[in-house]
Protein backbone atom coordinates (compact mmCIF):
# COMPACT_ATOMS: atom_id res chain seq x y z
CA UNK A 1 0.00 0.00 0.00
CA UNK A 2 0.96 3.64 -0.24
CA UNK A 3 1.51 5.62 2.92
CA UNK A 4 1.30 9.40 2.99
CA UNK A 5 3.29 11.54 5.36
CA UNK A 6 4.57 15.01 5.98
CA UNK A 7 5.47 17.73 8.40
CA UNK A 8 3.16 19.83 10.58
CA UNK A 9 2.87 22.91 8.35
CA UNK A 10 2.45 21.07 5.04
CA UNK A 11 5.59 22.36 3.30
CA UNK A 12 7.00 18.82 3.26
CA UNK A 13 4.90 15.87 2.04
CA UNK A 14 5.84 12.45 0.76
CA UNK A 15 4.50 9.05 -0.28
CA UNK A 16 6.09 5.66 0.32
CA UNK A 17 5.07 2.22 -0.92
CA UNK A 18 5.32 -0.95 1.11
CA UNK A 19 4.03 -2.74 4.17
CA UNK A 20 5.03 -1.66 7.65
CA UNK A 21 5.60 -4.82 9.70
CA UNK A 22 7.83 -3.31 12.36
CA UNK A 23 9.49 -0.05 13.35
CA UNK A 24 12.98 0.58 14.67
CA UNK A 25 13.65 2.69 17.74
CA UNK A 26 17.32 3.66 17.69
CA UNK A 27 19.11 5.11 20.70
CA UNK A 28 21.82 7.03 18.82
CA UNK A 29 22.55 10.70 19.46
CA UNK A 30 20.15 11.90 16.75
CA UNK A 31 17.30 9.35 16.85
CA UNK A 32 16.87 9.41 20.61
CA UNK A 33 16.30 13.15 21.15
CA UNK A 34 14.16 13.40 18.01
CA UNK A 35 11.99 10.46 19.03
CA UNK A 36 12.28 8.80 15.65
CA UNK A 37 10.41 5.56 14.99
CA UNK A 38 12.00 4.38 11.77
CA UNK A 39 10.57 2.59 8.77
CA UNK A 40 13.20 1.78 6.14
CA UNK A 41 12.06 2.23 2.54
CA UNK A 42 14.09 1.53 -0.64
CA UNK A 43 14.80 4.75 -2.54
CA UNK A 44 12.68 3.58 -5.50
CA UNK A 45 9.58 3.28 -3.30
CA UNK A 46 9.79 6.81 -1.89
CA UNK A 47 8.48 10.00 -3.50
CA UNK A 48 8.80 13.53 -2.22
CA UNK A 49 5.64 15.31 -3.41
CA UNK A 50 6.61 18.82 -2.35
CA UNK A 51 9.52 21.01 -3.40
CA UNK A 52 12.96 19.89 -2.24
CA UNK A 53 13.73 23.48 -1.23
CA UNK A 54 11.41 23.17 1.80
CA UNK A 55 13.86 20.75 3.41
CA UNK A 56 16.91 21.44 5.53
CA UNK A 57 19.35 18.72 6.31
CA UNK A 58 21.79 17.86 9.04
CA UNK A 59 24.76 15.52 8.65
CA UNK A 60 27.19 14.30 11.29
CA UNK A 61 29.65 11.49 11.97
CA UNK A 62 30.27 9.78 8.58
CA UNK A 63 27.97 12.28 6.82
CA UNK A 64 26.41 9.42 4.84
CA UNK A 65 22.90 10.08 6.07
CA UNK A 66 21.09 13.35 5.47
CA UNK A 67 18.74 13.89 8.41
CA UNK A 68 16.11 15.99 6.67
CA UNK A 69 13.54 18.23 8.29
CA UNK A 70 11.10 20.98 7.35
CA UNK A 71 12.79 24.41 7.28
CA UNK A 72 9.55 26.06 8.39
CA UNK A 73 8.06 23.94 11.20
CA UNK A 74 11.11 21.84 12.06
CA UNK A 75 9.40 18.44 11.95
CA UNK A 76 11.84 15.63 11.09
CA UNK A 77 10.13 13.58 8.41
CA UNK A 78 12.88 11.27 7.17
CA UNK A 79 16.56 10.60 6.71
CA UNK A 80 18.11 9.82 3.35
CA UNK A 81 21.03 7.42 3.13
CA UNK A 82 22.62 5.49 0.27
CA UNK A 83 19.80 3.69 -1.57
CA UNK A 84 17.20 4.12 1.15
CA UNK A 85 15.04 6.43 3.14
CA UNK A 86 14.51 6.11 6.88
CA UNK A 87 10.99 7.43 7.31
CA UNK A 88 9.94 8.74 10.70
CA UNK A 89 6.71 6.75 11.06
CA UNK A 90 5.39 9.35 13.51
CA UNK A 91 4.96 11.68 10.50
CA UNK A 92 2.73 9.25 8.56
CA UNK A 93 -0.94 10.14 8.24
CA UNK A 94 -3.48 7.50 9.26
CA UNK A 95 -0.90 5.17 10.74
CA UNK A 96 -0.78 4.17 14.41
CA UNK A 97 2.84 3.54 15.42
CA UNK A 98 1.56 1.30 18.24
CA UNK A 99 -0.04 -1.08 15.72
CA UNK A 100 3.25 -2.84 14.90
CA UNK A 101 6.13 -4.25 16.99
CA UNK A 102 8.90 -1.82 17.82
CA UNK A 103 12.42 -3.18 17.59
CA UNK A 104 15.17 -1.57 19.66
CA UNK A 105 18.40 -0.82 17.82
CA UNK A 106 21.57 0.02 19.72
CA UNK A 107 22.88 2.71 17.39
CA UNK A 108 24.62 4.43 20.29
CA UNK A 109 27.19 1.61 20.54
CA UNK A 110 28.01 1.52 16.84
Ligand SMILES: [Zn+2]
Nearest residue numbers: 007009070073
Ligand atom coordinates in the same frame (compact mmCIF):
# COMPACT_ATOMS: atom_id res chain seq x y z
ZN1 LIG B 1 6.71 22.09 7.97
